[in-house]
Amino acid sequence: MGTQDVLRTLPVAAMAAVVVLDLLAGPSLGLLPLLTLGPALAAVVGGVRHTALAGVAALVLSVPLAYHDHLLGRPQIIVTLVAIVGVTAAAMLACRLRAEGERKLADVRLVAEAVQRVLLHPVPRRAGDLRIALSYMSAAVDARIGGDLYDIARAPGGVRLIVGDVQGKGLGAVETAASVLGAFREAAYDEPSLADVGRRLEEHLALRLGGEKFVTAVLAEVREDEICLINYGHPPPLLITGDGRLHRLEPREEAPPLGLVALSATGPEPYGCAFRGGDQILFYTDGVIEARDRGGAFYPLEDRVLRLLRAGDPQDALDLLERDLVAHVGGPVPDDAAMLLVRRERP
Numbered sequence: 001m002g003t004q005d006v007l008r009t010l011p012v013a014a015m016a017a018v019v020v021l022d023l024l025a026g027p028s029l030g031l032l033p034l035l036t037l038g039p040a041l042a043a044v045v046g047g048v049r050h051t052a053l054a055g056v057a058a059l060v061l062s063v064p065l066a067y068h069d070h071l072l073g074r075p076q077i078i079v080t081l082v083a084i085v086g087v088t089a090a091a092m093l094a095c096r097l098r099a100e101g102e103r104k105l106a107d108v109r110l111v112a113e114a115v116q117r118v119l120l121h122p123v124p125r126r127a128g129d130l131r132i133a134l135s136y137m138s139a140a141v142d143a144r145i146g147g148d149l150y151d152i153a154r155a156p157g158g159v160r161l162i163v164g165d166v167q168g169k170g171l172g173a174v175e176t177a178a179s180v181l182g183a184f185r186e187a188a189y190d191e192p193s194l195a196d197v198g199r200r201l202e203e204h205l206a207l208r209l210g211g212e213k214f215v216t217a218v219l220a221e222v223r224e225d226e227i228c229l230i231n232y233g234h235p236p237p238l239l240i241t242g243d244g245r246l247h248r249l250e251p252r253e254e255a256p257p258l259g260l261v262a263l264s265a266t267g268p269e270p271y272g273c274a275f276r277g278g279d280q281i282l283f284y285t286d287g288v289i290e291a292r293d294r295g296g297a298f299y300p301l302e303d304r305v306l307r308l309l310r311a312g313d314p315q316d317a318l319d320l321l322e323r324d325l326v327a328h329v330g331g332p333v334p335d336d337a338a339m340l341l342v343r344r345e346r347p
Contacts, residue, residue: 011042011054019061027069032080035062036087043091051095055088123152125315127159129277130222133314133341135322137287137333147173147215148285148338151181153188157221160188160197163283163340164217164234164258179208180215180258194221195270198230198258202267205259214257218283222342227275230268233257235286238305242278242346246306249273249281277346280309287337291329299328314343 014037022031035058042054062084066077125132132152147166152159162184166173183204187197198219205215216234220227229237231251239247255261255268275281282305291299304324311317318341325337 008045008050010045011038011050012057014038014041015054015058015061019065022065023068027071027076030076032062032065032069032071032076033083035080036083039084039088039091043095046095047099048092048095051088051091055084055091058084058088123150124154127152127154127222129345129347130159131314131343131345133318133343135318135337135339135341137322137326137337147177148287148336149177149181149217150283150338150340151184153185155188155221157192158223160194160219160221161283161340161342162188162217162219163237163285163338164215164232165285165287165336165338166215167213167257176205176208176213176215180205180217193270194219194228194230195267198232198268202258202261206262214259216257216286220281220283220342222275222344225274225276226272227281228270228272230270231255232261232268235284235289237284238282238302239273239275240280240282240305240309242276244306246302247273248302275344277344280314280341280343282309283340283342285336285338287333287335288325288339290335291325291333291337293328294330299325309341314341317341 015035018031018034018037021029025031038058039051039055042051046054059081062077062080063072066072066080071077123132123134134150136148136150147168148164149166150161150163152161154160162181164177164180166176166180168176180201183201184197187200191197191200201217201219215232217232218234218237219230219232220237229249229251233254233256236248236250239249241247249271251268251271253269256264261267284301289299289301293299304321308321308324309317311320318339321339325333
């Protein structure tokens, strides 16, 4: 029997307990009004029909109990019957309102997911000797859509990509994310270097963002046997080499996010590392490493990638990592979580 089945038996158990106690104690304790626990609990664990059936059961049980307690025709039984009818009606109304709210929330979530899919259009899964896998998990709390973003573009010098996270939630964050992706798609093809792509994104955001809003991001350019990175205050990617070693690709110096680069004396410096056949790099947003289990422990991403990203197909490997993250949380992730895995095939 599942948890839901156990919960649905609570109204029956409550009314059965009232019946037993009343038969044992008699009319002295005046337990009959407690039959209203049946429809009240039914409204919590069931729907309108379940609540109505519990109310009818409470009314039916109250009559023989009143006869046993010699209360028929007395004010006590009249009050009990009115209380049962009133509580049942109120509980049925609450169930109906809750169901309407859940339907509206489901519709909002569908719209949010559609918006997110339009924003994060499908990216190529192959680019030369690169194989690419994606994972995006939307936060399930009140259908809040966020600003996690990613994209991949072919450029004359190699394959360029961006993974980022817009500050904030809701449609404002989605609008900013769409703006960043649009600017990246243009700059990735036009600009001669990755640093120029970053400068163009910063100029674009400087015109759009106000106050203290910002976008953390990692820009990358995959070349022959190496990868170049620029990190704008984003969690560092993880390099898993073909021989099973793990490296955090951290910049030499921390840099502010996009939108705040002008506040720094110097902008972020490009850095890189070898990226050969059999190597793979995992890009991710902070929704992954900040996901907690019920005990408050953060998801140990670095401890899991070496074991979980071994599958022959990159998407299968990333799907396995995603399922492990959900299992760690014990349910939907509390914040948007995006992951992008780039694997270089062996010659």
